Amino acid sequence: MSYWTVIAVVSLLSWLWLLLGQGMFWRTDVRLPPGAEPREWPSVAVVVPARDEAEVLPVSLPSLLAQDYPGRASVFLVDDGSTDGTGQLAARLASGGGVPLTVTSPGEPPQGWTGKLWAVRHGVRRATADAAPDYLLLTDADIAHEPDSLRALVASAHACGYDVVSQMARLRVETGWERLIVPAFVYFFAQLYPFRWISRRGRTAAAAGGCVLIRRSALEAARVPDSIRHAVIDDVALARAVKGGGGSVWLGLATRVDSVRPYPRLSQLWRMVSRSAYAQLRHNPALLLGTLLGLALIYLVPPVAAIAGAAAGAPGVCAAGFAAWAVMAGTYLPMLRYYRQPWWLAPTLPFTAGLYALMTADSAVQHYRGRGAAWKGRTYDRPSASQLAAARNAEDDGVAEG
CATH class of the missing domain: 3.90.550.10 (Spore Coat Polysaccharide Biosynthesis Protein SpsA; Chain A)
Known part of the structure; x- marks a missing residue:
């Protein structure tokens, strides 16, 4: 098997695992469970x-x-x-x-x-x-x-x-x-x-x-x-x-x-994601690198393998890439239906994932430039060890009411 065939097959196996082993994340039928109304309504x-x-x-x-x-x-x-x-x-x-x-x-x-x-x-x-x-x-x-x-x-x-x-x-x-x-x-x-x-x-x-x-x-x-x-x-x-x-x-x-x-603008959506993406990764460069590589393997490899494999006459690479891309698009369809969007947006998910990878990288860049999680005029840096320790003992701190 060629190097590209191995990568495409690993991407496909990753998608099969996500489809079957990640809590059926792609389903959108988890809605508010109905409940009998209480005899006396709580305040x-x-x-x-x-x-x-x-x-x-x-x-x-x-x-x-x-x-x-x-x-x-x-x-x-x-x-x-x-x-x-x-x-x-x-x-x-x-x-x-x-x-x-x-x-x-x-x-x-x-x-x-x-x-x-x-x-x-x-x-x-x-x-x-x-x-x-x-x-x-x-x-x-x-x-x-x-x-x-x-x-x-x-x-x-x-x-x-x-x-x-x-x-x-x-x-x-x-x-x-x-x-x-x-x-x-x-x-x-x-x-x-x-x-x-x-x-x-x-x-x-x-x-x-x-x-x-x-x-x-x-x-x-x-x-x-x-x-x-x-x-x-x-x-x-x-x-x-x-x-x-x-x-x-x-x-x-x-x-x-x-x-x-x-x-309405990409810049606004970019800020919404990038302001907290690196915080989600606990400001850890190793997690950042792993996340970017994971996004590339799972979301970018399938369309590249499908298109490049077809162009190069490599049917194994093309088939594995296309199959992974099809599973990806299929798992995205329920979310598009929930948002009342057309089905043909499903194959564009790799492009969107690429944007999210760039937003995540930008979040890290902004953090190391000292801008942290900037939002509405405030910037939040990574909490220090002393701040984390204080948070763990919050009930004893007695912070005065503002």
Whole structure:
């Protein structure tokens, strides 16, 4: 067998393993499990960290204030140092009534905290100051909920006994770049964290930060957010903290929870991915190299082998490459259907994977240039050993309320 034949066959075997052995990650039927409505509805506090979100707030916030929830519910919007009038706009949007809204501000985060988690901490403290809720819904300012969203989340968590119920909001897919990159983003996430594995006992843990319903007792037992104060990828860190403490986590795709944030240009999507990609790899150069080589073997080799093998008259290389490419495209089709996109985008996945490889490499470059995980005027470097040790002992630190 030639060198290229071996590489093409290894790529094909990798895809067969992913197809059969990676938790059926490619299936999109993991949806919110139905649950019988409780006789007495638990109380819920919704915490919304927001920094310069005036553009999307008129669409997202009214959907929270209009929730049809039978129990006691309240919304706490935490204005994290916005300069575009986010807090004032939120107050005006709440003037029409609905679920009670409190607008509050935490001040600048102290060293060792990400801005979002500092805002979440402040919102949780405010929400639990008077009457501690049974559940907290952590949701982003760009997420819109259908009127029955909170009701369905609570019913599912209560009936199934989950400590965390999280839904990956359906992201906006309207422009050409969004169609090319967004479905693949969710596809890659599910490949890393197969949804079916998350709800089982084991180490796989993840959540989607746009919609996380968590039992207050589980949040306190996991010392969240203090125990993950440094985390850039805070949703996965939260799920790991809860599951590591013996809690149960469920994650699936949403049908009635949507992101309203537009990403019309490639540069915006690039920043969305690259700001946290190297953090996902724990700022480890060896993991970065392994990831880039893995992306090349799994996603780039199949089309190259299929096309080059056909051109060079190497039927073995061509057949192995084409078979791997076909399996890849077939596993991508369910995600494209979920996002209501045409089937012919499936063969373009290698091109998109190449873009993701470049975004990941750029994330590392930005880290070593001192720009870290830059987002909305803040930059987060890799946490130091002392910061990680402090996070592990968060309950003893007694950080003063901002």
